[in-house]
Amino acid sequence: MPENEETVQVETEPQGTEPAPEAEQASTDPWADPAAARKEIEKLRKESAGWRTKYQETKPLAQKAKELEDAKKSDQERLTEQLTAAEKRIQSVQQRAVRSEVKALAAAEFADPEDAHAFLDLTSYVDDDGDIHTDAIQQDLKELLKRKPHLAKPTDTSPRAPKTDRTQGSSGNGSRTPNDPANVFADFMKQGLARGH
Template sequence: MPENEETTEQVATEPQQPEAAPEAEQAKTDPWADPEAARKEIEKLRREAAKYRTKAGELEPLAKKAKELEDAQKSEQERLTEQLRVAEDRAKVVQQRAVRAEVRALAAAEFADPDDAHAFLSLDDFVGDDGDIDTDGIRKELGALLKRKPHLAKPVDNSPRSPRPDRTQGSSGNGNRSSSDPGAIFAGIMDQALKGR
């Protein structure tokens, strides 16, 4: 029996609230508790929904037009972006050609094959932010390249040079060689014609 006493004590210590109070309080905050209030709330919500549908119907053509303009502007922007990318690529190619030509020109004096010079150098390093070519930097790098790879330099030839061939010598050395100058040929013909008289 002591167990029953504890239960009664626990029930007695809990505060007693009337059960009608929560329903009345709920009716004040919850419009669905009262059917008349629920009907009024439904009508109110229907009017609001109709108003928003009307407004959405009015704004739909404007939204469609704004979307079309955005798409047109986007495609125009994409087209311009593509043109810019192509122009930048073209400018880079021309710039690389100019640097390569400058490297060849500067390497021609010391390199056996000037094309070897630009093959061993990074051409992008010689273009400034303003697009100018750094010729002093190219000269320094070419000198350093020749120190690292001396086999790229022109061969040093200290041997005596052989004479160049003389075309007047050879099979026509007997004096019967005719000149290829038309005036000399005509003069020879005239000279023979006058001697023959």
Template sequence: MPENEETEQSTEEPQVTEPAPEADVAEEEPFDRKRAEAALKKKNSEAENLRKRLKELEPLAKRAQELEDAQKTEAERLNDQLAAARERADKAVRAAVASKVEALARDFADPEDAVGSLDLTAYVDEDGVIDTDAIKEALADLLKRKPHWARPSDEGGPRRPAPDRTQGSSGNGNRSPSDPAQIFAGLMDQALKGR
């Protein structure tokens, strides 16, 4: 039996220790403020030079774009304009549908949850007409799947405290009358007593 114990111990691999990270710290140079300021000044001047070159090259880039546009055929220019117009129209349609969804999502605590979770392009036909019935059905289905998004009902929630009119200056008898006739009568009494 003792022989088996010796063989088991000899099959274990020796553990390799890694050098401590303190050795790396010793190799670093101490902070030199003058050298850091010089490096910072050099980087700032390089950045300034790059900004100047960028300003000089911007008009050239604009001119190159104009030349490229001039070399395009009329059809290519029209296609680019059409693509840009379609993109603007798509953004407008998405904004209109989002507004409609937000207006119809009055049962939601946060109507923007409904806007973010629905595919807004699915509720517009080829003519650009928004299908409000489909939106209502989708919102009802969404509330069934995510009931925690619903607006809390007033019946089950905590009640707001009612004001207590007996507190404050009115509770100790120093309440001023709210009837204008009583206020005038009080002023007249004070004026006559003060005479």
């Protein structure tokens, strides 16, 4: 070998780690000893069987809890539907009451009180407590008559002359048939007068 060449020494174990003694490994690792491993396996099997038993025991309870929760949800849904239906009925009754109030207040000035509620927003006259604001209705009716005066009662209340009906009387009927009640009556009168003379 030449003197200039360096010899390289190869280490087979990494530096800084010490090999663990076998006795220490055996005490912490149950799988190193077959007898200890069997004991550990039996222990884990018993533990697993216990957990399976507990699971089987609690499974019906979990199912009952789920059923109760579902029943509770359906009760809530049923109650929600009932509440919605009741609110709709209340709104309907309130609207009828407002409509009646509008008609009653409009009867004095409107030609047809039915027309008054057709032009008004009836929902705006009921507050959260269900009270009807008649002052607001009267104000809106006055404004409605200003905008649409043709809805008001006519100011001329004098009696009107009846329209002529040309179908009444002899001038409108033209020629009469022999079975016409007027002809029959006229013949009856003529016969009665002829007998009395």
